[in-house]
Amino acid sequence: MNVYFSCSLTGGRDDQPVYAALVNAMLAEGHQVLTAHLASPEVMAEEAVIDAATVYQRDITWVETCDVVVAEVSTPSHGVGYEIAHALDRGKPVLCCYRAGTRVSKMLIGNNTAGLSVRTYRDEAEAVSLAKTFLRSLATSDR
Amino acid sequence: MNVYFSCSLTGGRDDQPVYAALVNAMLAEGHQVLTAHLASPEVMAEEAVIDAATVYQRDITWVETCDVVVAEVSTPSHGVGYEIAHALDRGKPVLCCYRAGTRVSKMLIGNNTAGLSVRTYRDEAEAVSLAKTFLRSLATSDR
Numbered sequence: 001m002n003v004y005f006s007c008s009l010t011g012g013r014d015d016q017p018v019y020a021a022l023v024n025a026m027l028a029e030g031h032q033v034l035t036a037h038l039a040s041p042e043v044m045a046e047e048a049v050i051d052a053a054t055v056y057q058r059d060i061t062w063v064e065t066c067d068v069v070v071a072e073v074s075t076p077s078h079g080v081g082y083e084i085a086h087a088l089d090r091g092k093p094v095l096c097c098y099r100a101g102t103r104v105s106k107m108l109i110g111n112n113t114a115g116l117s118v119r120t121y122r123d124e125a126e127a128v129s130l131a132k133t134f135l136r137s138l139a140t141s142d143r
Numbered sequence: 144m145n146v147y148f149s150c151s152l153t154g155g156r157d158d159q160p161v162y163a164a165l166v167n168a169m170l171a172e173g174h175q176v177l178t179a180h181l182a183s184p185e186v187m188a189e190e191a192v193i194d195a196a197t198v199y200q201r202d203i204t205w206v207e208t209c210d211v212v213v214a215e216v217s218t219p220s221h222g223v224g225y226e227i228a229h230a231l232d233r234g235k236p237v238l239c240c241y242r243a244g245t246r247v248s249k250m251l252i253g254n255n256t257a258g259l260s261v262r263t264y265r266d267e268a269e270a271v272s273l274a275k276t277f278l279r280s281l282a283t284s285d286r
Contacts, residue, residue, distance in 0.1 A: 010246050011154075011219035052253025059250060076154035078216055079248035080225025089232045103153050106220035107202060110195025 001135060004066035005035045008075035009044065014040055015074050017028060018127050022072060022097075025128040029032045031135060034062040063087050063119070070131050073108060073118075074098040081105070088113045095119065095134040097127055144278060147179045147209035150227045151218035152187065158217050158242075159184055161270050165215065168271040174278060177205040206230050211281060213274050216251060217241040224248070231256045238262065238277040240270055 003026055007019045016039070023039040037043055047055060059079075063069065069087040071080055073096045087094050093115045098104050100120040108120055117134060121127040146169055150162045159182070166182040180186055190198060202222075206212065212230040214223055216239045230237050236258045241247050243263040252261055260277060264270040 008219070010248050017276060019247065047249075052249040053255060054253070055249040056253030056255070060254075073221055076151070076219040076221055077248065078219055078221075078224035078227070079250035081221035081226075082228040082248070082250045083224075084221070085225040085228035089229065104154050105220065105222035105225070106190075106195040106198040107225045110197070110199030111203075112199070 001031050001067040001138065002065065003033045003135070004062050004069045004083070005033050005038060006069055006071040006080045007038055008072075008077040008080060009038065010079070011045065011077035012075045013041075013044065015072060018074075018099075018124055019072055021124040021128055022070065022131050026070070026135065029132060029135065034066060035059070035114045037044060059083070060086065063092075064090060066092065068092060068135065069094040070080070070134070071096045072098065072127070073104055074102045076105070081107070084108070084116075088116055089116065093134075093138055095115075095131065097121055097130050144174050144210040144281065145208065146174050146176045147205050147226070147230070148176050148181060148214045149212055149214040149223045150181055150222040151223060152181065152190065153222070155218045155235055156184075156187065158215060161217075161242075161267055162215055164267040164271055165213065165274050168273060169213070169278065170203075172217065172275060177204070177209055195273065202226070206235075207233060209235065211235060211278065212237040213277070214239045215241065215270070216247055217245045219248070224250070227251070227259075231259055234258065236260075236277075238274065240264055240273050249263070253277035 006113040096118045162182040239261045
């Protein structure tokens with residue numbers, strides 16, 4: 001499947017190792033991850049040289065053409081919240097995952113929109129397991 | 144007009160004085176601010192006792208029924224990003240304002256969606272002026 005992976009950039013990069021683990025696991029499962037570069041430790045420097053309008057147009061096009069969104073939501077981010085809403089409004093399945101114990105917006109954890117799953121994980125391995133299970137369940141339901 | 148004022152809760156409350164100035168100014172201009180309570184210093188304690196599903200349902204209903212969204216976006220927030228996208232997807236006018244010099248997501252500052260205005264301010268007075276000018280321009284264009 002074509003996966004849009006969504007994570008914090010401007011809001012903070014403390015969870016970058018989990019982002020990398022998630023992206024690597026999805027690639028290893030054979031999925032195309034449109035935003036694989038967002039998991040790189042160097043992404044802030046790479047994206048800094050691209051003007052905002054270009055980044056917006058690239059990312060919103062990917063959100064609109066992907067099959068599914070996988071979002072890591074431990075770190076608050078306007079961009080991630082925006083992408084989740086835009087995807088759900090277009091009927092895309094969305095997985096939001098975050099570290100257990102983190103405070104996350106009630107607009108996500110209280111959200112009952114069809115197609116949205118919000119899950120917690122304790123470590124990288126569990127985050128990866130959540131993403132794999134979510135994507136496999138979609139592949140199965142498509143049959 | 145019915146204004147949905149959107150600001151960070153879980154993501155941080157450092158900008159609460161600006162939120163209060165914005166809400167008070169819009170009320171003084173005769174607008175109804177559906178989310179006026181979000182500008183209160185006590186809102187975190189007040190909202191903590193309401194379950195997430197109730198907050199989500201209340202807030203998403205307000206986003207869908209308001210005339211316009213005014214969002215303060217200096218502090219990253221999934222909920223604020225979500226509400227901005229949901230409002231724009233329904234054709235609502237949205238003002239995003241933030242302190243000059245703050246780094247804000249390119250999904251907002253690079254966003255060319257019709258109806259969205261993104262502006263910086265230097266102090267509370269300028270933030271208030273932005274909101275008043277934005278709301279008056281909508282009232283004029285409605286005539």
